[in-house]
Amino acid sequence: MKVGLFIPCYVDQFYPKVAVATLELLEKLDCEVVFPLNQTCCGQPMANSGFASLSEGCDKNFVANFGEVDYIVSPSGSCVLHVKEHLHDQDEIKASHIRRHIYELTEFIVDVLKVENITASFPYKVGMHISCHGQRGLHLSSMSELSAPAFSKPAYLLNRVKGLQLSEPKRVDECCGFGGTFCVFEEAVSVKMGKDRITEHALNEVEYITGVDVSCLMHLEGILKRQGSKVKTIHIAEILNSH
Amino acid sequence: MNPKNFNRLFFEPIQGATLSHSEAAEIFNKDEARTDWHDETLWFVREKRDKAVRQISEWEQLRTLGSDIKDHTLSNLDNYLTEFEKNAQANGIKIHWAIDAEEHNEIILRIIREQKVHQVVKSKSMLTEECHLNDFLSQRGVEVVDTDLGERIVQFRNEPPSHIVLPAIHLKKQDVSETFHEHLGTEKGNNDPQYLTEAARQHLREKFIKSQLAITGVNFAIASTGGFVVCTNEGNADMGAHAAKIHIACMGIEKIIPKAEHLGVFLRLLARSATGQPITTYSSHFHQPRAGQQMHIIIVDNGRTKQLGRPDFRSSLKCIRCAACFNTCPVYRRSGGHSYHTAVAGPIGSILNPNLDMKANADLPFASTLCGSCSNVCPVKIDIHVQLYKWRQELVSEGYTATGKKVAMKGMAFVLSHPSIYRIAGKMGRWMMRAFPFIMNNKSINPWYKQRDMPEAPKQSFRDWYKKNKQ
Numbered sequence: 001m002k003v004g005l006f007i008p009c010y011v012d013q014f015y016p017k018v019a020v021a022t023l024e025l026l027e028k029l030d031c032e033v034v035f036p037l038n039q040t041c042c043g044q045p046m047a048n049s050g051f052a053s054l055s056e057g058c059d060k061n062f063v064a065n066f067g068e069v070d071y072i073v074s075p076s077g078s079c080v081l082h083v084k085e086h087l088h089d090q091d092e093i094k095a096s097h098i099r100r101h102i103y104e105l106t107e108f109i110v111d112v113l114k115v116e117n118i119t120a121s122f123p124y125k126v127g128m129h130i131s132c133h134g135q136r137g138l139h140l141s142s143m144s145e146l147s148a149p150a151f152s153k154p155a156y157l158l159n160r161v162k163g164l165q166l167s168e169p170k171r172v173d174e175c176c177g178f179g180g181t182f183c184v185f186e187e188a189v190s191v192k193m194g195k196d197r198i199t200e201h202a203l204n205e206v207e208y209i210t211g212v213d214v215s216c217l218m219h220l221e222g223i224l225k226r227q228g229s230k231v232k233t234i235h236i237a238e239i240l241n242s243h
Numbered sequence: 244m245n246p247k248n249f250n251r252l253f254f255e256p257i258q259g260a261t262l263s264h265s266e267a268a269e270i271f272n273k274d275e276a277r278t279d280w281h282d283e284t285l286w287f288v289r290e291k292r293d294k295a296v297r298q299i300s301e302w303e304q305l306r307t308l309g310s311d312i313k314d315h316t317l318s319n320l321d322n323y324l325t326e327f328e329k330n331a332q333a334n335g336i337k338i339h340w341a342i343d344a345e346e347h348n349e350i351i352l353r354i355i356r357e358q359k360v361h362q363v364v365k366s367k368s369m370l371t372e373e374c375h376l377n378d379f380l381s382q383r384g385v386e387v388v389d390t391d392l393g394e395r396i397v398q399f400r401n402e403p404p405s406h407i408v409l410p411a412i413h414l415k416k417q418d419v420s421e422t423f424h425e426h427l428g429t430e431k432g433n434n435d436p437q438y439l440t441e442a443a444r445q446h447l448r449e450k451f452i453k454s455q456l457a458i459t460g461v462n463f464a465i466a467s468t469g470g471f472v473v474c475t476n477e478g479n480a481d482m483g484a485h486a487a488k489i490h491i492a493c494m495g496i497e498k499i500i501p502k503a504e505h506l507g508v509f510l511r512l513l514a515r516s517a518t519g520q521p522i523t524t525y526s527s528h529f530h531q532p533r534a535g536q537q538m539h540i541i542i543v544d545n546g547r548t549k550q551l552g553r554p555d556f557r558s559s560l561k562c563i564r565c566a567a568c569f570n571t572c573p574v575y576r577r578s579g580g581h582s583y584h585t586a587v588a589g590p591i592g593s594i595l596n597p598n599l600d601m602k603a604n605a606d607l608p609f610a611s612t613l614c615g616s617c618s619n620v621c622p623v624k625i626d627i628h629v630q631l632y633k634w635r636q637e638l639v640s641e642g643y644t645a646t647g648k649k650v651a652m653k654g655m656a657f658v659l660s661h662p663s664i665y666r667i668a669g670k671m672g673r674w675m676m677r678a679f680p681f682i683m684n685n686k687s688i689n690p691w692y693k694q695r696d697m698p699e700a701p702k703q704s705f706r707d708w709y710k711k712n713k714q
Contacts, residue, residue: 009659012705013669014698019705023713035709038662046659048613050635050644051652057660136615144293145571145619147302171286175573179612186610187690188269192278192577193612194695222695 003031004069006102008079009041011214018214021241022075022105028241029113031073036065044082048180052086059089067094071112072102075237077134077212080104084138104138105237106212110153116160122239123163127206128155129197129220130173131213140212144173154212154236161239169200178219194223201231208234261584261603264610268578282576284412289570291519292620298521299511309512310624312505313561317551323466323499324542330469331540334531341543344374350541351376351458351491355385358489358537360455366473366480367391368460369407369564370493370543372586373599376458387458388450390479392443399426405580407587408517408566413579447479457483461494461540462563463509467502470530471540474513474523481527491539492529496547497560509563512622516565550598555633559594561623566591568617568627574610583607590617594630597638605643608634669704676700 003026007019026033042062043055062083066072074080083102089095109115134140134154141152158166177183177193184190198220201209209224209231211217217233224231262270272278296302316323328338341347347370355363363380365371365387377387377398389398393410397403399422404410411419416434423429429442459480464471471492473480484490500509514520532538551557569575569589580588585596585604593607608631617627638644658668676683677700686693703711 007705009665009669013673014700016701016703016705016708020708023709035706035713037706037710040662040665041659043656043659046652046656048632048635049648049652050609050637050639051649051656052636053640054652054656057656061660061662132612132614132616136619143616143619145616147297147300173616175612175614175616177573177612179614182609182612184690186265186268186574187693188265188272189574189577189610190612191694192272192275193573196282196577218698219695221698222691225696226694 001031002070003033003108004066004072005033005035006039006042006066006072006074006079006083007035008074008076008214010218011076014218015214015235018075018235018237021235021237022073025105025237025241026073028119029109029115031113034069039065042079042082043086044079045180047082047086055086059087059095062087063089063091063094063098066098066102067091070101071108072098073105073108074102075105075212075235076214077104077131077138077140078215081133081137104134104140104212106154106157107138107140109240110156115157118157118160118240120240120242121162122242124207125165125167125205126158126234126239127201127204127209128152128158128166128168129176129201129209129211129216130154130168131211131216132173132175134212135173141173144171157240158210158236161242164239167201167204167206169197169204171200176216176220178216180215183219190219191223194219198223198227198229198231202229206231208232208239210234210236210239212236262582263606264578264582264584265606267582267584268574268610271579271582272577278577280415281413281579285570285576288409288518289567289620292516292567292570293519295515295519295521299515302515305508305512306622306624309508309563309622310561312500312508313623314558316499316501317497317557317560320496320499320551323501324496326466327464327469327499328542330467332469334469336469336531336538336540339539339541341541341545343545344543347374347493347541347543347545348376348379351493352380352383352385354489354491354539355380355456358456360489361385362450362454363387363456363458364390364450364454364483364487365458366460366475366483367394367410368458368493369587370460370495370545371458372404373545374493374543375586376493388447388454390447390450390477390483391475392440392477392479395443395447396422399423403581403586405588406566406569407564407589408569413581447482451482451486454483454487456489456491457487458491458493459484461492461498462513463500463506464494464498464540465501465503465506466499468530470503470528471498472506472510473527473529474510474525475527476518476520476524478525481525484527484529488535489537489539490529490532491541493541493543495543495545497562513563513565516567516620516622546599550595553598555637556594556598556630558625559591559598559627559630561625562591562595563623565622567620567622571616571620572611573614573616574612578610583610590627590631591625594625594627594634597634601638601641601643605638608632608638666704666706673700673702673704677702
C-alpha cells in the first residue's frame with residue numbers, strides 16, 4: 001500500500017514537527033510513505049474567501065503530485081475535506097481517484113488500517129479539541145446537534161495511549177474561531193471564540209489541548225502564548241507518535 | 244497603516260454608513276462580560292433544544308420528512324399557491340398578491356385608509372420587518388403597536404429586533420426596566436420581570452381593546468384548506484385578531500404546505516428547534532372571518548422567486564424561521580443580531596439577504612467560520628454552511644469584493660501554483676519573521692497579532708527536513 005503524505009503548506013512551513021510525527025507514525029504502522037516534493041497547497045484559503053476560481057493552479061499541482069498513490073493521508077481534517085469536496089482537474093479520472101482516496105490521519109488509521117493498539121505513551125492531562133471540518137465534514141466523530149449514537153475516531157486512538165487522561169470541554173464541539181481568513185477579517189469574534197474554548201479546557205486543568213487540525217491549534221496556541229498560559233497545544237500525530 | 248484603512252482595503256465593502264458585520268462585532272465585543280452573557284443566554288436555548296429533540300426517537304426522520312415536504316412544495320409552488328388562493332377565497336378571505344415590499348406596504352395602507360382605521364396592532368411577523376412596514380406606516384401617520392413583548396420593547400427603543408424568535412434577547416432586564424420607566428412610567432430601578440411583564444400586559448391590553456385592525460404573520464398556510472396557522476407563545480396574535488374588525492395576515496410565498504396533516508410534522512419541528520418546547524403555547528388556526536369581520540391575506544414575493552431560480556440557494560426558502568441556527572452559531576452568539584444589519588440575522592439571514600441586495604449584504608456570508616453547526620440543527624435540513632461558501636463565490640464573481648483582498652488572493656494563488664516560488668517565498672517569509680519579527684508583530688497591520696502571538700518560524704521546512712533525512 002503506497003501512501004502519499006500530504007502536508008498542508010502552513011504545516012510544511014511552520015509546524016514541520018507535526019509532519020515528521022505523521023510520517024514516522026505511518027511508517028510505524030507499516031505503510032510505505034512517499035512525500036511528493038512539489039506539493040504546495042490544497043487551494044482552500046482562496047476558495048473559502050470566495051476565490052475558488054483561482055484555485056485551478058493548486059488543483060492541477062495537487063493532481064500532478066498525488067495522482068499515482070493508493071491513498072493520500074494528511075494531518076489536517078480541513079484540507080482533506082476541501083480536496084474531497086472541491087478538487088477538480090482536466091484529468092478528472094485522477095482527481096476523482098484522489099477525492100475518493102484522501103483521508104485525514106486518524107480516520108485512515110481507524111477505518112483503513114483498522115489499528116486497534118497504539119504503543120504510544122503520553123502521561124498528561126489532555127483536552128480534546130474537535131475541529132469542525134473533520135467532525136461535521138469528514139464525520140470523524142458524532143455531532144452534538146444530531147440525535148445519533150456517540151463515537152469518536154480521534155478519541156478511540158487517544159484512549160489507547162498509555163498514561164493519557166483525556167477530557168472534553170463542556171461544549172464538546174463548539175468551533176474555536178479559526179475559520180481560515182475569518183481569523184483576521186473577523187478578528188474580534190475569532191479571538192473571543194478561541195478564548196472561550198481555552199477557558200473551558202482550563203476548567204478541566206489540562207496540560208495540553210490536542211486536535212486533528214493544526215490550524216485550530218495554531219490559533220489556540222497564539223492566544224495561549226499571549227495569555228502567558230502554561231497550557232500547550234499538540235497535534236494528535238505527535239501524541240500517537242510519542243514513546 | 245491606519246487600521247481603519249487596512250480594514251477598508253481588505254474587508255468586504257458595504258454600502259453607505261452601515262457598519263459591516265466585522266466592524267459592528269468588534270464594537271459588540273468591547274464589553275466582554277456582556278458578550279459572555281449574550282453567548283450563554285443563547286447557548287442555554289440551544290441546550291434546551293438539544294434536550295427536547297432527544298426526547299423523541301424519530302427526530303432525524305422528522306427532519307428528513309420536513310425537508311422532503313418543503314422540497315416538494317417548492318417544486319410545485321405555483322400550483323399550491325393557486326390552490327390556497329382558491330380555497331381561502333371560498334372561505335371568505337380576501338387574497339392580495341404583492342410583488343415586493345413596497346406593494347405589500349401599499350396594500351396595507353390602502354386597507355387602513357379605506358376602512359378609516361387609526362389603531363393598528365401587530366403580532367410578530369418577520370416579513371413585515373423585512374418590508375419595513377412600521378416605518379412606512381408611521382411616516383404616513385399610522386401608529387402600529389407591536390404586541391409581542393420582545394418586539395414592543397425594541398419598538399419603544401426604536402431598535403430593530405436582534406433575533407427572529409427572541410427579538411429583545413440582546414437586552415438585560417435592567418435595560419427593559421429603564422425602557423419601561425421611560426415609556427410606561429414604571430418604577431425606576433425595579434427590575435422584577437413579573438412587575439415589568441405585568442406593566443406590559445396592562446399597556447397592551449388597552450391597545451388590543453382599542454385596535455380596529457390587527458396584522459399577524461403566517462407560520463404555515465395550508466393549500467388544501469385555505470386556512471393558516473400562527474404560532475405565538477404569548478397569545479398576542481389571537482388577542483389582536485379576535486378583538487379587531489379587520490385581520491390582515493402577511494405571508495411570504497414559501498409559507499405554503501400542501502395539507503393539514505403536514506402541520507403535525509412542522510409544529511413538532513418548529514417549537515423544539517426554536518425554544519426546546521414540545522409545542523408552541525398557541526398554535527392558532529384561522530380559516531374564515533367571523534361574522535362582521537374582514538380577513539385579508541397578503542402573499543408576498545419580495546425576491547423569493549428570484550431565490551427560487553438560483554439552483555444553489557433555492558433550498559433556503561425551506562426555512563420555517565425557528566432561529567435554531569442563530570442559537571447554535573458561535574459567531575452570532577458573540578456578535579449579536581444587530582451586527583448583521585438586516586431584518587433576519589444569523590446564518591440563515593446571511594444566505595437570504597445577499598439575494599435581496601448583494602452589495603449591501605456582501606459581508607454577511609463571510610461572518611462565519613463554516614463550522615456547519617447551523618446545517619445540523621436546521622429542522623428542514625437546509626445546507627446553510629454550504630450556501631455560505633457558495634455565496635462567497637457568487638459575490639466575488641459579481642465583483643462585490645475588496646480590492647486588497649482580490650490582489651492578495653491572486654498573489655497567493657500564483658505562489659501556491661508554482662512549487663519552486665512557493666518554496667522560496669516560504670523560506671524568505673520564515674527568515675523575515677526570525678530576522679525582523681517587528682514586521683509581523685505589529686498590531687496595526689497584522690490583525691492576527693492584536694490578541695494572538697505569531698507561530699514560531701522554524702529554520703527548515705518539513706520538505707527541507709525530508710530531503711535531508713529521508714532521501
